[in-house]
Every structure is written in C-alpha cells, then in structure tokens.
Amino acid sequence: MKEVLEEIETRIKRLEAEIELIEERLKFLDRVGATSKYQILQRRTKTGELYIMFFVIWGFMGLTLLLYLKYKYSEILPFSLTPYIGAMMAFIIIPFLYYFFLSKQSEPENPINYLEKKERMARLALNRFYIPLKEALKHEKLKEIANRLLQGEVADAITELNEGDPKVMAYALYLYLNRDSVRPSEINEVVTLLKNKPLKKLLLTISEEKVSSPHT
Structure with missing residues (x-):
C-alpha cells in the first residue's frame, strides 16, 4: 500500500x-497583452461571422424577390432576370461555403x-x-x-x-x-x-x- x-x-x-x-503561462500572456489580443481576435471573428450571415440572409431575400418578379411579371419586364438570379445565388453560396468550410478549417486554436x-x-x-x-x-x-x-x-x-x-x-x-x-x-x-x-x-x-x- x-x-x-x-x-x-x-x-x-x-x-x-x-x-x-x-x-x-497565463499570467505571462496577460502581462504581454496576448490575452486582450486574443479576445479582440475572437470578437472580430464573431463579427465577421455575423456579417457573413447577414449577407446570406440579405441574398436569400433578394433571391426570393427576383424569383417572385420573374414568375409574376416576366411577360411585361423588358429584360431577363435569369442572370440576376444566378448572380444572387452565387452571392449566397460563396459566403455560405466560406463560413462552413474555409473558415472552420483555417481557424487557429486559441492558446x-x-x-x-x-x-x-x-x-x-x-x-x-x-x-x-x-x-x-x-x-x-x-x-x-x-x-x-x-x-x-x-x-x-x-x-x-x-x-x-x-x-x-x-x-x-x-x-x-x-x-x-x-x-x-x-x-x-x-x-x-x-x-x-x-x-x-x-x-x-x-x-x-x-x-x-x-x-x-
């Protein structure tokens, strides 16, 4: 025993x-200002994520409006809405892919x-x-x-x-x-x-x- x-x-x-x-180590990091820097970085990351979500939501609303106009007023509109719909879909998909793939893979670990x-x-x-x-x-x-x-x-x-x-x-x-x-x-x-x-x-x-x- x-x-x-x-x-x-x-x-x-x-x-x-x-x-x-x-x-x-934590005291040292706090002393050199690393703690506050990482906090700022985290806030920036969260702010960036909010912007991306805003663009996705805004793009989705715009796409919905374009689809509504296309199917409701396509006969009287003097131009085609198809290119605009394609551009709006890309506007939604690109930030969506960035958020769920690129940003997550490259996100550094906070020490x-x-x-x-x-x-x-x-x-x-x-x-x-x-x-x-x-x-x-x-x-x-x-x-x-x-x-x-x-x-x-x-x-x-x-x-x-x-x-x-x-x-x-x-x-x-x-x-x-x-x-x-x-x-x-x-x-x-x-x-x-x-x-x-x-x-x-x-x-x-x-x-x-x-x-x-x-x-x-």
Missing part, C-alpha cells in the same frame, strides 16, 4: 506543478482557451480524483471514488489528461473493493488494460497477496 500511496502522491505533485506552470481548459481539467483530476483517492485508500472508502470516475466532468478530465480509461479505472477500484471474492485471472486481465500507474500498483498488491496466500 505504501507504494500505491507514493505513486498517487507523485501524480498529485505532477498535477500541482502542471497547474502552477499553466498559471504562470488562452487551451491553457484554461487544461488547467480546469488538471484541477478536476487533482481535487476530485487523486486527493480523494489518497484519503479513501487510507480509510477504505473507495466506492465513491469509483462512482465519481463514471461521471461526466471527472471522466472527461481523466481522459483529457491521459490518466487512463475512466471506466477501466472505476472497474479496478470495484475489484479492489471486492478483492476477497475476485479471481486472480480477472485481476490480471484488468491490470493489462490499466494505464493508470497508481491503480495498477493497487491491483498488483491484490495479485501479490493472492499468490502469497493461495488458499484464498
């Missing part, structure tokens, strides 16, 4: 260091948002998984931690930070809770699937106990 707790403590310190590093998301995920993993896991191991209260791994935010944070598969991790904790009734083969199977080192060490302690006590 000592090795398991040490591994968890290592994970806790790593996440704390990662959070501290992200905070320093501020990325860092803030990463910090939030690290805090979730730290405060809602590793620290409670450490305390739960000391008091044999792991069921709540296992259930928490199956919830949205914590599961997302664990996945985002590459800490392992939340479902496999939860199953590992359930196995540990029922270690007296599980088969060694079942434990070994889950160990091979586990990528989370603290929980892998935790299951290995059961496996070692069962090997040293074959009558159980």
Whole structure:
C-alpha cells in the first residue's frame, strides 16, 4: 500500500506543478497583452461571422424577390432576370461555403482557451480524483471514488489528461473493493488494460497477496 500511496502522491505533485506552470503561462500572456489580443481576435471573428450571415440572409431575400418578379411579371419586364438570379445565388453560396468550410478549417486554436481548459481539467483530476483517492485508500472508502470516475466532468478530465480509461479505472477500484471474492485471472486481465500507474500498483498488491496466500 505504501507504494500505491507514493505513486498517487507523485501524480498529485505532477498535477500541482502542471497547474502552477499553466498559471504562470497565463499570467505571462496577460502581462504581454496576448490575452486582450486574443479576445479582440475572437470578437472580430464573431463579427465577421455575423456579417457573413447577414449577407446570406440579405441574398436569400433578394433571391426570393427576383424569383417572385420573374414568375409574376416576366411577360411585361423588358429584360431577363435569369442572370440576376444566378448572380444572387452565387452571392449566397460563396459566403455560405466560406463560413462552413474555409473558415472552420483555417481557424487557429486559441492558446488562452487551451491553457484554461487544461488547467480546469488538471484541477478536476487533482481535487476530485487523486486527493480523494489518497484519503479513501487510507480509510477504505473507495466506492465513491469509483462512482465519481463514471461521471461526466471527472471522466472527461481523466481522459483529457491521459490518466487512463475512466471506466477501466472505476472497474479496478470495484475489484479492489471486492478483492476477497475476485479471481486472480480477472485481476490480471484488468491490470493489462490499466494505464493508470497508481491503480495498477493497487491491483498488483491484490495479485501479490493472492499468490502469497493461495488458499484464498
């Protein structure tokens, strides 16, 4: 159990260091004015999208009017409306295609948002998984931690930070809770699937106990 707790403590310190590093990066970006620049860029992007939508709506209204005139007054109009209808359709289609294809593909990732998301995920993993896991191991209260791994935010944070598969991790904790009734083969199977080192060490302690006590 000592090795398991040490591994968890290592994970806790790593996440704390990662959070501290992200905070320093965010402070630096704010200090050099990058935060406000990205906010301005985001506002410009949103404004551009609004303009595109306005042109599409305006073009659609114009196209509707031209079609109405064509089919209602085509016999008395001295010129053909077909070229104007074609031009209006192009006026609608081009910005539409730009918005849904070109702008989305070339849109750069905002580093501020990325860092803030990463910090939030690290805090979730730290405060809602590793620290409670450490305390739960000391008091044999792991069921709540296992259930928490199956919830949205914590599961997302664990996945985002590459800490392992939340479902496999939860199953590992359930196995540990029922270690007296599980088969060694079942434990070994889950160990091979586990990528989370603290929980892998935790299951290995059961496996070692069962090997040293074959009558159980």
